[in-house]
Amino acid sequence: MRxxxxxxxxxxADALRAVLHDARAQGAEGLIVNGDVVNRGPDSVEALETLLNLPASFPLGVRFTLGNHDDLLRLWQARSGLLPADWFTDPFWGATAWSAEQLERAGLLHAPADWPMSLTLSAPGLPDVLISHGTPTEYREGISERTAPERVTELAESGRFGLLIGSHIHRPADAIFKLAGGQSVRVLNTGAVGAPADGDPRAAYLLLTATPHGWQAELRRVSYDRAGILHRFESSGLLDMGLSAEIFRDELVTARSLYTPYWIWTETQQLPRTAATWAEFLRQHPADRFGPSVPKA
Structure with missing residues (x-):
């Protein structure tokens, strides 16, 4: 089983097509989409439609977990009280409003409504695998080699799961943790298909194979031409939606995390998120703060 x-x-959508092509070439029989199909980029409708129409291409089917952005767009369009009320009048959220509207017009906004927070993968003779965008209780809690050992023990349910797979942090990770009883738990992070944040612009995903000797995992990187997606930021109208769209575009160009550190900086400094504060943030935080030099795609 692969x-x-x-x-x-x-x-x-360009990064997604490249990964799907590579996955088929590697003999993948099934697909697990571990959250955050939508938002940030201009192709939310195309990406979601592509994945929803894929099952026939993979004999073992396509399964989904819920990511925070999949949920955010539904909450946004419903003007949910789970979101701060002032977000709905803040121009900074223009890109999110645009993506939510695109999905609603296509009749796809509620497609993630029944996606679970986590999946359990089982194979005869192998330890169970827990897969979630973040964790089973919080889709914004990314796991990696930096996760506290006590938290890994908790997530592994003291040994029930031998492999934990997460996403959300936009960088691949692979680490072994030792539980108190001596059992090992492997923690993997898939990295990001469409918005890597580790300085490498190539799309990232995980290839997982069940073998008689255990689960084999390969973190793969796939090159693709980013010219199309960068052009669509402008031609689609997304880039006209304000600062957040500009930041999402810049993250794609640099393959580095910019949105989150800028958000934290404005919160700490109690500043509005505007073009002026964005320029000041960049002045105070040179690009090399966010990772290694960007390799060619």
């Missing part, structure tokens, strides 16, 4: 586990497509 499965492709991919996540954080974020409205980037």
């Amino acid at each position: 499965l492709a586990v991919l996540a954080d497509i974020h409205g980037n």
Whole structure:
């Protein structure tokens, strides 16, 4: 059994197509989409339609987990009280409003409504695998080599799961943790298909294979031409939606995390998120703060 586990497509149809092509070439029989298909990029509708129409291409089918952005767009369009009320009048959220509207017009906004927070993968003679965008209780809690050992023990349910797979942090990770009883738990992060944040612009995903000797995992990177997606930021109208769209575009160009550190900086400084504060943030935080030099795609 060979499965492709991919996540954080974020409205980037070109990166998604490249990963799907690679997964088929590697003999993937099934697909697990580990959240955040939509938002950030201009192709939310195309990315979601592509994945929803894929089952016939993979004999073991296509399964989904819920990501925070999949949920955010539904909450946004419903003007949910789970979101701060002032977000709905803040121009900074223009890109999110645009993506939510695109999905609603296509009749796809509620497609993620029944996606679970986590999936359990089982194979005869092998330890169970827990897969979630973040964790089973919080889709914004990314797991990696930096996760506290106590939290890994908790998530592994003291040994029930031998492999934990997450996404959300937009960078691949692979680490072994030792539980108190001596059992090992492997923690993997898929990285991001459409918006990597580790300085490498190539799309990232995980290839997982069940063998008689255990689960074999390969973190793969796939090159693709980013010219199309960058052009669509402008031609689609998304880039006209304000600062957040500009930041999402810049993250794609640099393959680095910019949105989250800028958000934290404005919160700490109690500043509005505007073009002026964005320029000041960049002045105070040179690009090399966010990772290594960007390799060619």
